[in-house]
Amino acid sequence: MMKQAVVNFVKKVSLAELFYDLIFVLAISRFVNIFEHDDHSKIVFQDFLKFGLVLISLINVWVTKTIFINRYGRDTFVEKLFMLIDMAIIMYISYSINNNWEESFTRFNLAFSFIVFSFVAQFIYFLFANKEACEYRKAFYIHISFFSVIGIAIASISQLSYSVGIYPAIVILIITWLVPHFIRFIVKEKPINLPHAIERLNLLTIIFFGEMLIVLSHYFEHLDWKGILAILFCGSLFLYYTLFFDNMIDHHKGNKRVYWLFFIHYLIFIALSLLSLDFEFSIHNQLSLTLIWVICYIALIIYVLCLFVILYLFGKPQYRFNLIYIGSTLWILGFIFGIGFINIGYLFYHFCLTSSLAVIMVIQLYAFIYSKKDTQKQINQEH
Structure with missing residues (x-):
């Protein structure tokens, strides 16, 4: 009966979440820059692959934030402050989206490492500030450890050249896309x-x-x-x-x-x-x-x-x-x-x-x- 009540409870979408979504208006509008070549050369298949990688990376950020708020968000002042920090980083990432990946690879990945570390900080804050999180302490520890490792890995990759760093970057993208969704099979998480x-x-x-x-x-x-x-x-x-x-x-x-x-x-x-x-x-x-x-x-x-x-x-x-x-x-x-x-x-x-x-x-x-x-x-x- 309690489980059914949890399923049927309608959690209200806050105004802060709607405001947070606005930064993705900018990010989505920047996708077309991937296909604009400085030398006016033709669009190639690799451009579509880059587009897919960038889109999945940004949606990963949105999904991680959304699921976290869905489970534990209470629309507090600190949550809104974290949102503003994330929005500033996403804005910087958006202006790193272009066709010249050789130049923007470092700043794009470095900015992404910052937003991953922001997630780590948010998990740590909620672990100690939210009494409800105590029931899911193991899940919090796993998420904190996972995102810490991912953040360090992305920051390290950002110091490599594009030709070398792109391959481990793709692997990390796939890991960050899939792994968080399977943590629930290992430990108990809030529905x-x-x-x-x-x-x-x-x-x-x-x-x-x-x-x-x-x-x-x-x-x-x-x-x-x-x-x-x-x-x-x-x-x-x-x-x-x-x-x-x-x-x-x-x-x-x-x-x-x-x-x-x-x-x-x-x-x-x-x-x-x-x-x-x-x-x-x-x-x-x-x-x-x-x-x-x-x-x-x-x-x-x-x-x-x-x-x-x-x-x-x-x-x-x-x-x-x-x-x-x-x-x-x-x-x-x-x-x-x-x-x-x-x-x-x-x-x-x-x-x-x-x-x-x-x-x-x-x-x-x-x-x-x-x-x-x-x-x-x-x-x-x-x-």
């Missing part, structure tokens, strides 16, 4: 509050959509009709996301799989960032229209499949998709992707197709939700 976690992830997703809108604003300098279609596309994708979380996801399902919710949102953030970058590439003619079309569809498929998986893990039983719905959605995606190659050299044609696709998916999902609600209403009336 994550699912409603709070969902709300925090929803808010960060909105920030990624906001970055897409900022990119699309370029089309409205001269009232380009592609901008109208792009806004329709962006708005439909957002509505598609909200239909899942407002209607179909059970916010009190339990917290055993909550880590999967965070992992899946990493992919959603990558997909939304790729779509924003894709619009940026089309505006500045940085890639061929064929590549722009392919990247757009890779991002769309990732986005849709991630929401399908979230529904499978956290969905209300009556809203589970059947194979017919999943198959029809994938068929629509594949069909429109295929006909996009008919007139691959015409960008306006692509905008028409993608905006139409997004609207179709929203209508299809809304019809599915409405039919399930109608069925449930009939069942309730019979009983």
